[in-house]
Amino acid sequence: MASSIYSLVYYSRNYIASDETTFAANVDQILAKSRLNNQRDEITGALLFNAGCFAQVLEGPLDTVEAAFERIQQDERHGDVSLLALNPIEHRSFPNWAMGFIGTSKIHAERFADIGSSSGFDPSRLTGDEINSLLRELAIEEEAA
Numbered sequence: 001m002a003s004s005i006y007s008l009v010y011y012s013r014n015y016i017a018s019d020e021t022t023f024a025a026n027v028d029q030i031l032a033k034s035r036l037n038n039q040r041d042e043i044t045g046a047l048l049f050n051a052g053c054f055a056q057v058l059e060g061p062l063d064t065v066e067a068a069f070e071r072i073q074q075d076e077r078h079g080d081v082s083l084l085a086l087n088p089i090e091h092r093s094f095p096n097w098a099m100g101f102i103g104t105s106k107i108h109a110e111r112f113a114d115i116g117s118s119s120g121f122d123p124s125r126l127t128g129d130e131i132n133s134l135l136r137e138l139a140i141e142e143e144a145a
């Protein structure tokens with residue numbers, strides 16, 4: 001059966017100044033704007049920040065996902081945006097998240113240590129499927145917390 005929902009996964013390099021206050025303020029802005037736009041666009045997903053990189057899953061109708069990705073690629077707060085996957089899906093992995101954010105709190109750092117040996121903590125060395133599963137696991141933990 002043809003699916004009309006797509007999942008897009010990419011990673012990028014963080015260009016936001018590394019001091020905590022500036023970074024937190026920028027992420028707050030990105031999330032506030034994303035949640036507004038994504039609700040309008042029927043997009044759900046999650047954004048991961050780790051080791052100077054972002055990784056993001058966007059899921060929704062192909063046209064709005066592609067339009068969001070176009071805007072995201074032009075954003076100067078990050079760069080080297082690399083598309084890892086764009087596939088039709090039967091079910092959303094993040095049905096309740098207009099855009100969830102997973103930063104580097106301790107529990108997550110430990111989780112990253114588990115996959116660290118294979119990825120070197122670097123999203124650029126993970127596949128789209130691995131990023132999707134990782135974000136999904138972390139999102140479930142976050143919802144349960």
Ligand SMILES: Cc1cc2nc3c(=O)[nH]c(=O)nc-3n(C[C@H](O)[C@H](O)[C@H](O)COP(=O)(O)O)c2cc1C
Pocket residue numbers: 030033034035037038047054056058068071072073074075077078099
């Ligand atoms: C790491 C990162 C993730 C982003 N994620 C989204 C997103 O999920 N949805 C979205 O609309 N904009 C997202 N943005 C913001 C877009 O780049 C852009 O600023 C915004 O979509 C512009 O919206 P506007 O045209 O309504 O002003 C993201 C930006 C960055 C740097």
